[in-house]
Amino acid sequence: MREQQKTYPVTVLCRVMEVSSSAFYTWLKTPGDSEKAQRKAALEAKASQLFEDHRQTYGYRRLSDALGKAGIKSGHYQVRHLMARLGLKARYPKRFKVTTDSNHNKAISPNSLDRQFEAKAPNQVWTTDITYIWTLDGWLYLAVVIDLFSRQVVGWDIADHMRTSLCVSALQMAFWRRKPKPGLLHHSDRGSQYASHDYRKHLSIMKMEQSMSRKGNCWDNSPTERFFRSLKHEQLNYEKFRTKTSAKLSVIDVSLFTTANDLIKTRLSIPVAI
Structure with a gap:
């Protein structure tokens, strides 16, 4: 409406949008609130998109990090409340099966790696x-x-x-x-x-x-x-x-x-x- 008022009377625009003229002028005087609402809507939309893109598996910490990589700053506390408000609940694994049988009499090698997980080059x-x-x-x-x-x-x-x-x-x-x-x-x-x-x-x-x-x-x-x-x-x-x-x-x-x-x-x- 703010853009279209250069072309059409405000009364006509308000009638089309079904809002009162007083509400429109009040909104014009508080642009900060409008921008805040836009940022909130953008955050909610992006958070929902990222949550679905990652198969509904992200908790608030990982979702907050993903938003940061997307250029949207948000703290863990903010994203946790955002997820609660939007009803975004991370899913967790269910089935379990043992795949390691260490009860055998075969030879065991020493733990030479000893949790040194940072290799300096490929194929080391x-x-x-x-x-x-x-x-x-x-x-x-x-x-x-x-x-x-x-x-x-x-x-x-x-x-x-x-x-x-x-x-x-x-x-x-x-x-x-x-x-x-x-x-x-x-x-x-x-x-x-x-x-x-x-x-x-x-x-x-x-x-x-x-x-x-x-x-x-x-x-x-x-x-x-x-x-x-x-x-x-x-x-x-x-x-x-x-x-x-x-x-x-x-x-x-x-x-x-x-x-x-x-x-x-x-x-x-x-x-x-x-």
Whole structure:
């Protein structure tokens, strides 16, 4: 109305907009309130958009950080009340399945990594682990290998079992894609797959040094645990997979495995023998 009053009488504009002339003139005298309302509306719209873009998984801290990256300054306290007012409630994971069997008599490697998670260059330190995915057809298992320098997945495989061959396949993908120099430090938990003779044989052929977490200590492999948490918390746990194929297609969504100069091909495994 403020712009259109240059062309049309205020009385006509007020009649069209169904407001009184006195209300319009009062509004003109308090531009600060109008600008404040606009900023509030913009904040609410952007917060709702970011919340949906991240699959309704962001709490007030992460949403506040996301708003800051979008150029909208907002404190944690403000965003917490904003989410309550808008009814934005973060979702949390539900199902759980144990994937680590450390009750075995196989050899255990020392914890050489010792939580030194900051690699100085690519292909110096890799971490690995297995997670689970529920479908109406049954469980699927995903093994990944992560380069600590970039914190990106460099090798992976997915199957309806979690035998040693699953982990070996993920390791083979990482090795043939990156071709690391001898001496790379390979860290995992104490699971029977990683302690097996077959897996150790592959590490020996690839000239990698094996490191293992302390028993029952997930913090010793926290970068991989954090990746799995993000993958499941922000994507997989809130999709209802009817088939294992649909779950695999969701897992190999290329956006999950994109790096600056590389993209893992959307394939379920690689037939490589060492």
